[in-house]
Amino acid sequence: MALQSVMSSQELAATERLVDLENKKIMNELQMRTPPTQSLGKDDFLKILLTQLKYQDPSAPMEDRDFIAQMAQFSSLEQMTNMAADFAKMARLIKISEASGALGKEVELDLENETVQGMVQAITRDETPQVLVNGKFYNWDYVTTVYEKGEY
Numbered sequence: 738m739a740l741q742s743v744m745s746s747q748e749l750a751a752t753e754r755l756v757d758l759e760n761k762k763i764m765n766e767l768q769m770r771t772p773p774t775q776s777l778g779k780d781d782f783l784k785i786l787l788t789q790l791k792y793q794d795p796s797a798p799m800e801d802r803d804f805i806a807q808m809a810q811f812s813s814l815e816q817m818t819n820m821a822a823d824f825a826k827m828a829r830l831i832k833i834s835e836a837s838g839a840l841g842k843e844v845e846l847d848l849e850n851e852t853v854q855g856m857v858q859a860i861t862r863d864e865t866p867q868v869l870v871n872g873k874f875y876n877w878d879y880v881t882t883v884y885e886k887g888e889y
Contacts, residue, residue, distance in 0.1 A: 743796055756792045763788065782811050829864060836866040836877045843884040844868065846875050856886065 744752065763784055786807055839857045846853040859869040860877075867874040 752792060756788070759788050759792065782814055786811070832877055833860075833862055833866050836860045836868055836880075839868060839880065839883045841886065843886055844870060844880050845882040845884075846870065846879040847881045848875075848879055 767781065836857075837860055840860055841857065843854065843856050853870060853875070855871040857868045857870055858872075861867045861874070866877040868877055868880065
């Protein structure tokens with residue numbers, strides 16, 4: 738019994754239908770799990786790669802260089818994701834540091850329809866730090882000016 742090295746047109750069509758069905762199933766799972774976005778994450782990338790490997794034509798497997806290129810793309814995506822998370826953490830720490838530096842100083846806050854002035858009595862270490870001015874907490878982003886005590 739000889740091993741057939743080329744897929745017939747019927748086998749190729751059946752394989753394409755299976756791949757399409759699998760892709761639709763993955764897309765439905767993604768849509769149910771997460772709201773629609775314009776970008777793919779590393780989990781999505783891995784699912785696509787595994788689906789490609791699962792349904793590849795055995796007589797024409799993925800070239801080594803193609804596989805290596807896709808793995809390099811995955812590695813780059815993972816590193817960029819980690820870097821973005823680190824940058825977000827660093828930005829949060831900078832905001833907290835700025836707010837901490839205003840502790841005991843006079844500040845001016847620009848709210849949508851009023852300006853508030855007073856001394857920063859406390860700060861919070863939330864995702865977005867808040868400052869306690871005149872007995873009320875305000876988002877650090879509203880602070881426009883920080884003065885040495887008694888300068889404004």
